[in-house]
Each structure stands twice: as C-alpha cells, then as structure tokens.
Amino acid sequence: MEEHRDDIGSRMGMWIFIFTEILLFGGLFLVYAIFRAKYSAEFHSAAYELNTFLGAFNTVILLISSMTVAMSITAVQKGDKKLALILLGITILMALTFLVNKYFEWGHKVHMGIYPGSDLLKQFEQGELMFFGLYYFMTGLHVFHIIVGMIILLVVMYKVNSGTINADKFVLLENGGLYWHLVDLIWIFLFPLLYLIT
Amino acid sequence: MENESKQLNYLEDTQGRKGIWAWILSTDHKRIGILYLISIAVFFVVGGLLGGLMRAELIAPGETIMDPQTYNGIFTVHGIIMIFLVVIPGLGAVFGNFFLPIMIGAKDVMFPKLNLFSWWIYIVGAVLAICSQFAGDGAPDTGWTFYAPYSTESGTNVIFAVFAAFVLGFSSILTGLNFIVTIHRMRAPGMSWFRMPLFPWSLYATAWIQVLATPIVGITLLMIVAERLFQIGFFDPNLGGDPILYQHLFWIYSHPAVYIMILPAMGVITEIIPTFCKKAVFGYKAIALSSLAIAGVGYFVWGHHMYTSGMSGTARWFFSFLTFIVAIPSAIKVFNWVSTMYKGSIDVRTPFLYALSFIFLFMIGGLTGLVLGSLASDVHVHDTAFVVAHFHYIIFGGMGFAFFAGIHYWYPKMFGIMYNEGKANIAWMIIFVGFNVLYFPLFVIGMQGMPRRYFDYLPEFQTGHVISSIGALILLVGIFMMIWNLFRARKNGTIAEANPWGGVTLEWQLQSPPTLYNFDEIPTITGDPYNYK
Numbered sequence: 001m002e003e004h005r006d007d008i009g010s011r012m013g014m015w016i017f018i019f020t021e022i023l024l025f026g027g028l029f030l031v032y033a034i035f036r037a038k039y040s041a042e043f044h045s046a047a048y049e050l051n052t053f054l055g056a057f058n059t060v061i062l063l064i065s066s067m068t069v070a071m072s073i074t075a076v077q078k079g080d081k082k083l084a085l086i087l088l089g090i091t092i093l094m095a096l097t098f099l100v101n102k103y104f105e106w107g108h109k110v111h112m113g114i115y116p117g118s119d120l121l122k123q124f125e126q127g128e129l130m131f132f133g134l135y136y137f138m139t140g141l142h143v144f145h146i147i148v149g150m151i152i153l154l155v156v157m158y159k160v161n162s163g164t165i166n167a168d169k170f171v172l173l174e175n176g177g178l179y180w181h182l183v184d185l186i187w188i189f190l191f192p193l194l195y196l197i198t
Numbered sequence: 199m200e201n202e203s204k205q206l207n208y209l210e211d212t213q214g215r216k217g218i219w220a221w222i223l224s225t226d227h228k229r230i231g232i233l234y235l236i237s238i239a240v241f242f243v244v245g246g247l248l249g250g251l252m253r254a255e256l257i258a259p260g261e262t263i264m265d266p267q268t269y270n271g272i273f274t275v276h277g278i279i280m281i282f283l284v285v286i287p288g289l290g291a292v293f294g295n296f297f298l299p300i301m302i303g304a305k306d307v308m309f310p311k312l313n314l315f316s317w318w319i320y321i322v323g324a325v326l327a328i329c330s331q332f333a334g335d336g337a338p339d340t341g342w343t344f345y346a347p348y349s350t351e352s353g354t355n356v357i358f359a360v361f362a363a364f365v366l367g368f369s370s371i372l373t374g375l376n377f378i379v380t381i382h383r384m385r386a387p388g389m390s391w392f393r394m395p396l397f398p399w400s401l402y403a404t405a406w407i408q409v410l411a412t413p414i415v416g417i418t419l420l421m422i423v424a425e426r427l428f429q430i431g432f433f434d435p436n437l438g439g440d441p442i443l444y445q446h447l448f449w450i451y452s453h454p455a456v457y458i459m460i461l462p463a464m465g466v467i468t469e470i471i472p473t474f475c476k477k478a479v480f481g482y483k484a485i486a487l488s489s490l491a492i493a494g495v496g497y498f499v500w501g502h503h504m505y506t507s508g509m510s511g512t513a514r515w516f517f518s519f520l521t522f523i524v525a526i527p528s529a530i531k532v533f534n535w536v537s538t539m540y541k542g543s544i545d546v547r548t549p550f551l552y553a554l555s556f557i558f559l560f561m562i563g564g565l566t567g568l569v570l571g572s573l574a575s576d577v578h579v580h581d582t583a584f585v586v587a588h589f590h591y592i593i594f595g596g597m598g599f600a601f602f603a604g605i606h607y608w609y610p611k612m613f614g615i616m617y618n619e620g621k622a623n624i625a626w627m628i629i630f631v632g633f634n635v636l637y638f639p640l641f642v643i644g645m646q647g648m649p650r651r652y653f654d655y656l657p658e659f660q661t662g663h664v665i666s667s668i669g670a671l672i673l674l675v676g677i678f679m680m681i682w683n684l685f686r687a688r689k690n691g692t693i694a695e696a697n698p699w700g701g702v703t704l705e706w707q708l709q710s711p712p713t714l715y716n717f718d719e720i721p722t723i724t725g726d727p728y729n730y731k
Binding site for chain 2: 004006008009012013016017019020021023024025026027028030031034035039116117126127129130133134136137141
C-alpha cells in the first residue's frame with residue numbers, strides 16, 4: 001500500500017503532543033503559584049541568588065535559535081538545502097551554548113553549597129528551600145527538553161541532508177520546529193518566574 | 199462488499215515477517231490490538247489471583263495466610279496492576295485499536311508506528327511494575343494512590359512503581375493522541391461527526407482525557423521521585439511542602455482517569471444493545487454528547503476524594519455539586535439504552551447478557567457513588583469497605599463486564615471463529631453471581647465500619663468477609679471458565695460467518711477476520727450508523 005500522507009494530520013498530532021507538554025509544565029507552574037503565594041517574601045529573597053545576566057543571556061540565545069529554526073523551514077520551502085542545514089546547525093549550536101551556560105550556573109550554585117539536600121540549604125528558611133527545589137526541578141526538566149529537542153533537530157538535519165525532507169515534504173521539519181518553539185516558550189515563562197521576582 | 203473468494207486475512211498476512219516478529223514489529227492496528235489483548239489478559243489474571251489472595255487472608259480475623267506487610271504489598275500490587283496495566287489501557291487499547299479504524303472506514307490509525315511504539319512503552323512500563331515487586335527493598339506498600347508523605351518515606355521500592363506508572367501514562371497519552379487525530383482526519387467520505395458510530399465517539403471523549411489529564415499525574419509522580427532522591431520537599435511539611443497538595447495533584451488526573459476506564463465501556467455497550475435489539479439506538483446525539491459532557495465535567499470533581507482531608511467548606515460543597523452534575527450524563531446513557539430496548543426485537547445472546555448485567559451493576563455502582571459524593575454521608579463511609587465495593591462495581595462491574603461483553607461480541611470478527619455460546623452463557627451466570635456475592639457484602643460491612651486496606655478486623659465483620667470470600671472463589675471459577683471457553687474455540691470452534699449478530703456498523707460488512715487493510719475500497723457513508731430496516 002502506498003504510504004498514507006496527511007500533513008494536516010501530522011501537524012495536528014504534534015500540536016496535541018505540545019498540549020500535553022504544556023500541561024506537564026502546567027502542573028509545575030501550579031505548584032509554583034501555590035508556594036509563591038505561601039512564601040512570597042522568601043521567594044523574593046532567594047531569587048537574589050540567581051544570576052539574572054546569565055538568565056537573560058540564555059533567553060536571548062533561545063529566542064535567536066527559535067528564529068533560525070523558523071528560517072530553516074522557509075529555506076527548505078525555497079529548496080535551499082545548504083542554507084537550511086546551516087540554519088539548523090546554528091540552532092543546535094545555540095542550544096549547546098544554553099546548556100554550557102546552565103552548566104556554569106548550576107556548577108556555581110553547587111559550589112556554594114546551594115543544592116537540594118545540602119547542609120547549607122538546611123539552615124535556610126523553608127520558603128527559600130522550596131524556591132531552590134523548584135528552581136532545580138523546573139530548570140532541570142527544561143534542560144531535559146532542550147536535550148530532546150536537540151536530538152530531534154539532529155534527526156531532522158540528517159533528513160534534510162538526505163533529501164527525505166524537501167520542498168514538497170517538510171512537515172517533519174515543521175513539527176521539529178514546533179517542538180523547539182515549545183522549549184523556547186517554556187523558558188520564556190521560567191525566566192521571569194525564577195530570575196525576575198527580586 | 200465481501201468478495202465471493204476470501205482474501206488473505208490479517209492473521210495469515212504476516213507481511214514477510216516470521217514467528218513472533220510478525221506480531222511485535224507489526225504496525226497493523228489489528229495485530230497491535232491483539233498484542234494488547236494478550237498482555238492485558240495476562241495481567242488481569244495475575245491481578246485477579248492477587249485479589250483472591252487478599253480475600254483468602256480476610257476470611258478470618260488475625261493472620262490467616264500472610265503477615266501484614268505482605269498484605270500491604272499485595273493490595274498495592276493488585277491496585278497498580280489492575281489500574282495502570284488493565285483498566286486504563288483496557289478497552290481503548292484492545293477494541294479501540296482493533297475496531298476504531300474499521301468503524302470509521304479507515305485502513306489504519308493515523309500514526310501506525312507510534313501505535314506500535316505505545317505498545318512497546320506499555321511493555322516497558324509493565325516490566326518496571328513487575329521489577330518494583332522484586333528488586334530492592336520489597337514490594338511497595340503505599341496503595342496504588344502513592345499518597346504522600348508515606349510514599350516519600352516508605353522503605354519499600356516505591357520509585358520503581360511510581361516510574362512504571364509514569365511510563366504507562368506516556369503510553370496512554372500516545373494512544374489518545376493517535377485516536378484523536380485518526381478520528382479527525384480519517385473518517386470515510388460522508389461520515390460526518392453525527393454519522394460516526396458511538397464507540398468511536400466514546401473513544402474520542404476518552405482520548406481527550408488521556409491527553410489532557412495524564413501529564414498532571416506524570417509531573418506529580420516525578421515530584422515524588424524528586425522528593426525521594428533529592429530531598430526536594432514538595433509534599434513534606436518539614437521542608438516547607440504540603441501533603442494535601444499531593445492529593446490534589448493526584449486526583450486531578452486520577453479522577454478523570456476513572457472516565458478513561460468507563461467511557462469506552464459505555465461505548466461498547468452502546469454498540470451491543472442496538473445490534474441485539476435490531477433497532478436504531480435511542481437518542482443518538484444525547485449519547486454522543488453526554489460522552490463529551492462526562493469528559494468535560496469529570497475534570498472538575500476530583501475534590502470529592504478529599505472531603506475528609508482538609509478543604510474549605512466552599513470547596514467541598516462545590517465539588518459535591520459538580521459530582522451530582524456529572525451523574526446526569528451517565529444517567530442519560532442508561533435511559534437511552536433502556537429506551538433502545540423498548541419495543542425492540544430482542545435476541546438474548548451472550549454479549550447481550552453481559553451488556554444487561556453491565557447496566558445493572560453500573561447502576562448500583564453509580565448510585566452508591568452519589569452516597570460518596572454527598573458531603574455528610576461520605577464522612578461516614580470514607581475509607582471503608584463501602585468505597586471498595588463502590589469502585590469495584592463501577593470498574594469491574596462496569597469496565598470489566600463491558601470488556602467481557604466486547605470480547606464475546608467481536609470475537610467472531612477478530613478471529614473468524616465462533617465460541618461455544620452455551621458454555622459462554624453458563625460462565626456469564628457464574629461470573630455475575632460470583633461478582634455480586636463478592637462485592638455486595640462489602641457495602642454492608644463498610645456501612646457498619648469495616649475500614650478498607652486493613653489486614654485484620656473485629657469479629658462482627660466476619661460473616662460479611664466469609665460470604666465475600668466465597669464470592670471471590672465463584673468469580674474466579676467463572677472467569678477461568680470464560681477464558682477457557684474462548685481459548686478452546688481456537689480448536690473446536692465453528693467458522694464464524696461475517697455477520698453473526700446482524701450488526702449494521704462497518705465492521706460487520708467485512709469478511710471475518712478482516713484483511714490486512716480492512717477495506718479494498720474505502721466505503722462512502724450515506725446514512726446513520728444504526729440503520730435497521
């Protein structure tokens with residue numbers, strides 16, 4: 001039987017998957033809201049420990065990477081394979097940069113003794129404890145999504161290169177891009193909720 | 199549509215794969231349905247036997263055949279297996295996979311590879327669940343609800359079990375996603391929404407719950423893992439957390455999850471009743487839309503599990519009110535089934551017997567649900583055997599009996615052979631009697647104050663427990679007889695005709711068993727799905 005092809009259906013499937021991801025983080029945002037309401041003063045003081053510059057820098061990186069992935073779709077639509085590959089490459093590079101920044105951010109905090117279960121943290125107020133718990137949990141889950149997104153983009157890149165994704169058939173690239181935008185979007189919410197509440 | 203000369207059916211057409219590979223690598227929705235059928239049947243038997251062990255322990259006060267810790271492990275494992283491995287995938291994964299594409303006139307689901315992938319994830323989850331029983335520090339003893347703070351402190355192997363539930367949730371999400379897109383995009387030409395049969399309608403409503411509710415429990419279970427591994431105290435008051443928050447998050451998923459269990463069951467019953475009454479279903483649109491109503495309102499009733507765990511009065515009456523509201527669409531369905539029978543030309547066959555007993559048991563389960571849904575009476579029977587009886591009437595009497603009805607209804611279509619109907623009817627009788635003898639006494643002793651999940655009890659509850667345990671024995675005999683009868687039909691069953699019951703939905707117009715791609719030519723739909731002349 002010939003391969004059944006339905007681009008609208010594929011895109012619909014991806015959107016529904018994105019709903020589930022948003023609800024997954026939605027549960028966390030709910031928990032955040034509850035504890036923020038309960039411990040607003042402690043959240044305020046604990047947020048001073050976060051490096052707003054690095055956070056802002058990572059936001060810019062993700063925004064640019066969302067742009068490049070969107071541009072790569074246009075490039076494929078126009079049949080410019082080389083440009084599409086370059087743009088996807090830049091996106092993945094951006095994602096790597098994000099991870100490196102995150103590594104230094106976390107490394108610095110762990111070095112100072114601020115991590116769940118540490119002796120130093122046990123002397124903190126309960127609300128501050130909760131803030132750092134949420135910080136590690138939310139950014140950790142987000143980093144996991146970044147890594148998954150990078151793998152998806154690598155697969156897509158491979159398929160653009162082999163010609164499976166081309167100007168006639170690019171729904172896979174679109175779906176990969178949608179996933180990347182989701183990863184970006186979640187960060188857009190994480191950044192102010194964690195870094196900018198000082 | 200059926201050709202004179204039979205074509206190769208899906209059981210014969212292995213697409214060039216050999217032996218077991220023809221099954222576990224096949225993306226054919228019918229083979230995947232059978233894979234789920236076998237996996238679920240195995241876990242159902244295991245879970246049932248564990249339940250039998252619990253009943254054996256409870257036959258007399260004090261220690262009878264096992265120590266308390268073993269008992270705690272067994273009721274937890276019974277719950278995890280039955281809920282996450284049997285009833286949540288249950289009807290949707292077996293009959294949904296097999297018949298959804300056929301009933302809407304499609305050759306397969308929208309994403310066949312994803313479909314196979316979700317079965318594989320299911321198996322990974324199942325393996326994890328089994329590992330949790332043996333690996334590490336003993337079987338989890340938290341109950342299937344994993345309530346914090348005990349689940350974050352218990353020395354047993356909770357992480358494995360919680361992670362298994364997380365993985366199984368992922369499988370459920372992918373199945374739901376697949377069904378939604380399939381129903382939106384792959385209905386045969388002419389099949390408008392209101393010409394779609396009602397089993398697909400119920401799967402559609404279910405799929406939305408699977409997609410929108412499951413992620414919440416996913417993240418909640420991850421928080422349990424984080425609390426155990428990294429001491430992030432979301433639910434631990436010593437670390438600033440809140441154990442009641444866990445209950446909220448858990449029930450935000452797990453209450454809608456009971457509609458994941460029951461909605462496809464209602465869909466199966468809605469297919470069976472018109473076929474055996476030879477009459478178009480009464481109130482087609484009301485049944486279709488009530489599925490969506492149940493899915494929608496069912497989202498906002500989770501608080502009724504928590505009346506006694508600390509909530510404001512306003513929240514409690516609100517949840518109670520919505521609980522009563524959600525009973526209405528369920529009642530609409532019952533009225534419609536009964537009205538369909540009115541003046542129908544009723545043919546009492548095995549699937550119809552199961553469908554009738556479904557209505558009976560579902561009514562008992564549903565009405566006792568209202569006793570639990572109203573604030574004052576719930577406080578009296580909360581966490582007693584009454585609750586156990588209620589949800590077994592709904593889940594086993596509802597979903598379980600609908601599953602038995604479905605397998606007897608579609609068996610000739612799935613395998614092309616007919617089982618011995620006389621023996622099937624006897625098995626039905628034994629199961630029906632055994633079920634009621636098992637669970638009805640629990641209502642009574644629950645009212646009198648027998649707590650659930652207790653290993654020991656006061657002597658005055660013994661009569662009820664003994665009757666209940668006898669019922670368990672009868673039920674097990676009936677179930678094994680039913681399974682044996684179906685299994686044996688492979689050897690000595692008669693060849694089934696394409697349409698043994700005189701059904702009118704699309705699956706009955708195909709040969710039995712169907713060919714690999716179901717339809718040679720996609721049919722064009724010109725009328726209502728239940729068009730009996």
